Amino acid sequence: MKTPTRTPGPGKRTMLNEPLISARGSVGRVGYALPRDDIPERGQARDLPVELCREALDDFPEVSEGEVVRHFTRLSQWNMSAATTLYPLGSCTMKYNPVVNEYMARLPGLAQLHPLTPDDQAQGALMLLAELERCLAEISGMDAISLQPAAGAQGELTGMKLIRAYHQDRGTARKKVLIPASAHGTNPASAALCGYDVVQVATGSDGMLSADAVATCTDTEVAALMVTNPNTLGLFEREILQITDMLHQHGALVYMDGANLNALMGVAKPGHMGADVIQFNLHKTFSTPHGGGGPGAGPVGVKNILAPYLPIPRIAHKNDTYTWSDTAPKSIGRVRSFYGNFGILVRAYAYILAMGGDGLTHATRMAILNANYLRKRLESVYTLATHEPCMHECVFSDRSFQQTGIKTLDIAKRLLDYGFYAPTIYFPLVVSGALMIEPTETETKETLDEFADALLAIAQEITDQPDLLKQAPFTTPVSRLDETRAARRPVLRWSRSSDS
């Protein structure tokens, strides 16, 4: 046990350490009980030959229920989260996650439903999914929806598979996919997973994709363009209509990364922009919690031309009855088991119910207002990545402080001391030392002001006390961690020897 030293700190905090769970417990201790066993004794050996059986699960903990509760409760407190502070991660849309959605996903009739329950005994679940499909179609302007993909990246993969199936169906196995340099890493990765060659399209100095730039890359080998709109600089692609037209003229399709849909609801529909397929990140736009990294949900929406290829099964509706249908000869097949992340879909649906059409439109408009407001409050001190008007997020570069030796990373770390999570940093790659801020519509003006004040104070610190920044954060559970060491000598699990 370490003796705490005398170090009064700022702010209010708790101070409980917590070792790995493997360091807790005692041989033979338990944290569970099984229901009484009233099944006639049969003898294990008769049912399951001992040679198939493993030794005891050696590295497993042996702890009481109370120890488990304490362990995870303590750990939880070391996280910042959207429920405790502004979490302005650009591109991630960390909005308020309504608590009622959590209760809805836990209704026994939904949470305990086996996926192979006969359709006629799962009409409520099917109806809910069908309604959610309709809502997403309306919001995006697409014709058909598949709720199956488990996250944005799997939605992209699904979308690219659809495009591939479409071209193959037409006997033209095109090889290339155009992707702007500003795109999220999942875009090229997803395209590559489908066997496509990725062709990077340069974006203009204004951060925009120009029809001209796309034109120079476009030929009959191009299967599709993957475009994000608003793009990862938070800018609405001004020439989107010309670009998608041109691709269509060349027989290519347009995949739109819908991760930024929070900027568009009720304002403009991807379906009108020439998108043939789009994924939704329900864990962003539709308020489902990110869970420290999932689960999310990444439904895809398509135009009619791509509908025949959608994953099976699809929801069919006849005579007031919903069924799962597998009969889609052109389908790309399945991308995951069963029907998608149902529990997340329930939450998203509950969110749409709460907001309604007007509420969603209002959300988008307030998200845009908030981003513009922060941009305005900061632009005199931080260098904007571009001067185009922004939508739901704004991006700064490290240009103005490059001379000082301070990096974007230092600013991010120092923000933690001010009680805020850091924005997304070093993305998009096209911006030098990017600082990408997405406040979302659920933050108050007061919080935005405090956050802006913090960033302005930090800018002052860059001049006055640069060393402070380089060593920040100071008020966090741990200080900067040695990431190089972690990668050089990876320790990826506990083992009994390392416990001591």
Added chain:
Amino acid sequence: MKTPTRTPGPGKRTMLNEPLISARGSVGRVGYALPRDDIPERGQARDLPVELCREALDDFPEVSEGEVVRHFTRLSQWNMSAATTLYPLGSCTMKYNPVVNEYMARLPGLAQLHPLTPDDQAQGALMLLAELERCLAEISGMDAISLQPAAGAQGELTGMKLIRAYHQDRGTARKKVLIPASAHGTNPASAALCGYDVVQVATGSDGMLSADAVATCTDTEVAALMVTNPNTLGLFEREILQITDMLHQHGALVYMDGANLNALMGVAKPGHMGADVIQFNLHKTFSTPHGGGGPGAGPVGVKNILAPYLPIPRIAHKNDTYTWSDTAPKSIGRVRSFYGNFGILVRAYAYILAMGGDGLTHATRMAILNANYLRKRLESVYTLATHEPCMHECVFSDRSFQQTGIKTLDIAKRLLDYGFYAPTIYFPLVVSGALMIEPTETETKETLDEFADALLAIAQEITDQPDLLKQAPFTTPVSRLDETRAARRPVLRWSRSSDS
């Protein structure tokens, strides 16, 4: 906004400040929505004359749902709690509060049940209460139970009212109640509330009540003795049988404070000790959470002679049907509305179901083992209040460090720095600078050892760095608070002017 200064601290912690909710918000902001109003418009003035109506609720917050979540989530993290650390408050039995009980109390058929629901539509609730009564009777050895009192102190009040009714019924309005000096403050307060004169009985230097001491106070004016067993020093009253016998011989009754029942389950029954009435603190022995100060539940158990006086309504059982019955002409009446803290009773019942008879006995035995273990580990350095063998808690005095200028309070504060809540201090009053430790059965040996190590380290600090102790704690959200100022110039609420 305050600039955080550079102050790395020990341990892991979060660091978010949070003002009063009244400092948040914006005029007109809301955090709720009412269901759609489909009732025909009637006009408020017609229904409720304006002269009856108040102005706006001026001091009320105007905040969004997300702000509320953040506010209370942040605040929660400033608490230590039984779910995050050892909380060894003597006399309070801060054991692990099983999570399943929380879910049970929230079952819609229990949580949403209106108390005036006709009995035949509330059979499940009534049956549950009847079963809980039976369990408590079995555990305590009493004949009849009333679940009505809302907490231990109200149980005491109820019990004293029963005793009063009993004597009155016999035409002998006795005036005095004997209470040992070591008793909890609620004992004399409850007796006084019933109009009794409190006679304090001295306890021996061993912390025990002697039959002799009681005898000297006992006469025909004595209505009852209020005795706690084990007493507040954690000692089993050795002469309890002689004492209760003697009182009964004088026509007096015995009230037993059952707050320490955690030391007795399956080991010895109050009903066998001569207790005529006892209260249960379900929020102690029966694991219901303390909630930062309630709600608890304080059922009373009585011998048959007191049963006629129990509060109304009582549960009646006939032909497999349970009903509430008001027909008890000798009843003392009601002590609260409806039937007691039903939600807490459900939790206690779930706990009894989980433990079973053997489990409860085991709990008691382990609670005794843990207290004795800590006592042993500490007794060479801290001075025991008494050398009698202890039950479920052990009490030390400040005698060994009185010379150093260090007070019990200082030790308590310093313990916080070590990550533990402090034991109960300065109670019982009969021990100089008492430090009263109740670990409960749900703590592990490892935690007890860490706690003992911390207290031993602090003992060393008393010698080595007494100033450290006088200023502790250092690692808490705030340092020592000015209690004198709080009492001299009481600020008991916010007001608009103090907000700035």
Added chain:
Amino acid sequence: MRYIPHTEHDIQAMLAVLGADSVEDLIRHLPEALRQNAGLDLAPGLAEPEIIQRLTAFAEQQTGYSPERSFLGAGAYPHLVPVVVDQMVQRAEFATAYTPYQPEVSQGTLQVIFEFQSLVASLLGLEVANASMYDGASASAEAVLMAKRILPKRSRILVARSLQPQYRQVIQTYLDGFPGLSLVELGWDETGRLDQEALAQHLDERVCGVAVGYPNVFGVIEDIAAISRSAQDAGALTLSVTPESVALGILKSPGELGADIAVAEGQSLGIPLSYGGPGLGLFACRSRYVRNMPGRLVGETVDQEGRSGFVLTLATREQHIRRERATSNICTNHGLCALAATVFLCLLGKQGLRELALRNVKSSHYLAEVLQQAAGVQPRFPSPFFNECVLTVPRARRVWARLKEQGVIAGIVLEDWYADLRDCLLVCATELHTREAIERFGQQLRQAVV
């Protein structure tokens, strides 16, 4: 055992330190005659799924409690409870802490209580509120005792008979045996309000206070201003008792009308009905009486670095210090319910509580209107009411029973509480009663009365 960590090995290791052979050794000092060896006659312990199954079976026997078919109020009210309330109540740091004895590591609870006190004081229109009492009924009893403490020479408390009967019973129980204070009941007049003549008649120098429901058990809004003027003239205190706190979202506050002590049941503020408990006693008074107040108080102060913080304060009123001379015996109060109410009031806020109250007024008046379409059904009192009212219904008990067979709980038969109020039903409607439910009830009543 999943809740008790010790293994046999742990136990032996500890016994070794103790120099004991067995746990039995540790209790050998108990008198032989008391040592129990037979074990407890209780069923064996159950696993979690079994507990869930068992209690779910109990829970599912309850029927008919939904506001779709139940029009019960009378001291407990179905209201919306935003799920955020429950989510915050479930935060283990709040739920599993004790009374905040060590303020440095209890600032969460302390700040919440301070906020609670502020909101309650504002709601009740008085200067100080305490950290909570058990429920509205016991809070009323404590208020009565407090009035006596303030005016110790006086020996009578006047209590409106129209105060919720359980509240009156609890006051009576608390008074039994309490030296030098007796209870006098005052009737109502034809409007359903306190009979002012009776009041005038009884208000003399022996009276320390007048306690009246606001609204009273009939849902009727008492004239606290008039009562407190009379009381003040007689040197007595006015005690206002509100069993339905939502009413205070729209009604003038008791304090503003002259009440000296105001209590209320806070169950309506985010606390589930839960078959009647736990509830939440709200308690407020003028600041000059604060040292006579029962219960805990949280106050603001500063720490050694001058940071604002909160502590329990003015504890010299309390039992753990003052013992038999304490202002009350209360120790554990209803802290977690106070948290629930605080979260609830923050969510609804300035605008929401008012809107909620108005909706209750609207629903219940529509209910009254719809029910009056049935033959012979009439309002019993011609006074403004909040969300419940008394209706005269021919052969009320029989009608009530008939409706119950059809699955409707038509409030309560008031005769059960007031023998002199025959053929009356007390019915309630809140924001949870839909138009459809109200109209269905109306239709069923129309059929049932004939």
Added chain:
Amino acid sequence: MRYIPHTEHDIQAMLAVLGADSVEDLIRHLPEALRQNAGLDLAPGLAEPEIIQRLTAFAEQQTGYSPERSFLGAGAYPHLVPVVVDQMVQRAEFATAYTPYQPEVSQGTLQVIFEFQSLVASLLGLEVANASMYDGASASAEAVLMAKRILPKRSRILVARSLQPQYRQVIQTYLDGFPGLSLVELGWDETGRLDQEALAQHLDERVCGVAVGYPNVFGVIEDIAAISRSAQDAGALTLSVTPESVALGILKSPGELGADIAVAEGQSLGIPLSYGGPGLGLFACRSRYVRNMPGRLVGETVDQEGRSGFVLTLATREQHIRRERATSNICTNHGLCALAATVFLCLLGKQGLRELALRNVKSSHYLAEVLQQAAGVQPRFPSPFFNECVLTVPRARRVWARLKEQGVIAGIVLEDWYADLRDCLLVCATELHTREAIERFGQQLRQAVV
């Protein structure tokens, strides 16, 4: 709007700073043709009680999913979920955080994932496990792609036809279009295990891996040791796929039997069925392959003061750095489900997971025994199985339908998945299936087959 804080006043104040007249001004730069003015054709927003009502109505349409009457397994398994699991998952600090990009304020999530990796590695008997994949099926597909990355010159993957069909379908979807890799299916022998002759026949230098269910879709426990010996001889990798993780509480671990990559569906470990999602993909491999692994990894390191701490590491495999050359496109994974599984595994611990597995063995074998009492009902395969098995049932489809009418879901009609397996039912029993439920099913089956 309760989720969106801005008041009109806030909006005006912000617009003033922006020098804009209206929010409209901020989007005026969008092409006119795209600006949408009609609004969204969706219902108006609802209050919380209305949402609850609506979704409860959906939820209550589901019937017959209880283990009292349903014997469905086949890739999703009803198991006990200790409520502590859900309580921890609901901790907002876990639920509402993002991927732990800033480790200093994400140590909670990071340590949990590190613990998860440790438990999964131990459960699967391999050296390293990642931070989770979406589900067992997509994890299988990623494992196949990983095998190809490790042996890039090889062009075939052998997949047991007895692997859960949806898993095979997902592998197939991932492979379509993936250059240079094709899937070959291998049948089963009369024991229900992988046909070793077919394996021997296909295992050549073109094969990068053999993927097999453990247990397979029939509940049958494959001989991974034999398969991996053959694979190793051919220089190919062995991929073990476990759709029911509880089985690993008692079965030898895939790693110990020679698997090089092992994946599993973790739904059984504390995650509700939730109509099939979210699940949890477990993924582990030998440490020499770690740089070919998909997904995130958390590693232990130290901070500037030398305190131990955790960070995301070896990220150069991932899409946000490697882009089109990444080992996978996965970004958001199933972190909160990994938390659930971690809590679950800690609660059950060393002893509990084994006991749970044995109980499943017992229940399902008793089920099989009881069902065989019906005329003509026989085990289809004479092999050890875990908690589900295939029974030959005369006129299976008709019998299944008859039972369904009586409220029993008699597993699945296997012909729907394997046209060549006619008159077979795949039935499952876990610890949640009581003796009573099993015997009732047995009786109903006896009546239904005649």
